[in-house]
Amino acid sequence: GESVGLHLPTLSVQEGDNSIINCAYSNSASDYFIWYKQESGKGPQFIIDIRSNMDKRQGQRVTVLLNKTVKHLSLQIAATQPGDSAVYFCAENLYGQNFVFGPGTRLSVLP
Amino acid sequence: GAVVSQHPSWVICKSGTSVKIECRSLDFQATTMFWYRQFPKQSLMLMATSNEGSKATYEQGVEKDKFLINHASLTLSTLTVTSAHPEDSSFYICSASPLAGASGQFFGPGTRLTVL
Numbered sequence: 001g002e003s004v005g006l007h008l009p010t011l012s013v014q015e016g017d018n019s020i021i022n023c024a025y026s027n028s029a030s031d032y033f034i035w036y037k038q039e040s041g042k043g044p045q046f047i048i049d050i051r052s053n054m055d056k057r058q059g060q061r062v063t064v065l066l067n068k069t070v071k072h073l074s075l076q077i078a079a080t081q082p083g084d085s086a087v088y089f090c091a092e093n094l095y096g097q098n099f100v101f102g103p104g105t106r107l108s109v110l111p
Numbered sequence: 112g113a114v115v116s117q118h119p120s121w122v123i124c125k126s127g128t129s130v131k132i133e134c135r136s137l138d139f140q141a142t143t144m145f146w147y148r149q150f151p152k153q154s155l156m157l158m159a160t161s162n163e164g165s166k167a168t169y170e171q172g173v174e175k176d177k178f179l180i181n182h183a184s185l186t187l188s189t190l191t192v193t194s195a196h197p198e199d200s201s202f203y204i205c206s207a208s209p210l211a212g213a214s215g216q217f218f219g220p221g222t223r224l225t226v227l
Binding site: 008036041042043044045046089098099100101102103104 | 115145154156157
């Protein structure tokens with residue numbers, strides 16, 4: 001789809017608290033999802049992925065939840081740290097075709 | 112492992128000139144490489160997909176004569192922005208996948224293009 005100039009939604013959390021970043025995806029047939037972290041002026045960095053046959057996947061300090069009924073993904077970050085401050089994108093993929101990225105959420109960690 | 116580099120990291124050019132951006136997979140062979148463009152405060156938009164030795168597949172609305180993509184080897188793809196104009200100023204990001212298709216792609220650090 002075409003890009004529209006958007007003001008990135010921002011989530012501000014206190015250092016040490018848990019963060020939950022949400023994403024609505026567009027294609028109910030998408031079968032693979034990835035969360036990326038992008039720091040200013042850098043390329044996206046892989047955080048965690050999940051396939052559509054799973055509802056939850058855990059990594060180190062991060063958990064991804066997938067709700068296929070409402071086409072919703074969430075990324076939970078435990079004990080948020082200053083280094084977690086970045087823009088987070090979800091991306092959906094269908095049968096190995098191109099990824100479609102969500103609009104992104106800026107996470108700001110407050111001291 | 113799975114490192115992707117881009118060169119240059121930042122380029123400033125005059126309007127009307129052409130700029131070449133390189134994307135290299137440093138420790139794996141990239142069957143497929145992708146080029147994205149990202150405007151400030153926006154998400155990544157896929158421009159084109161290239162497979163080694165074949166013509167790139169461009170997304171709708173992306174001018175293939177303006178954004179020339181060459182994927183001459185399994186470790187190198189180049190994007191040439193021809194006759195650049197200020198509206199082409201953006202952050203260009205490549206990614207590479209060792210597999211056919213988009214799964215498991217690794218992103219480069221991006222190249223910031225500023226056209227004066």
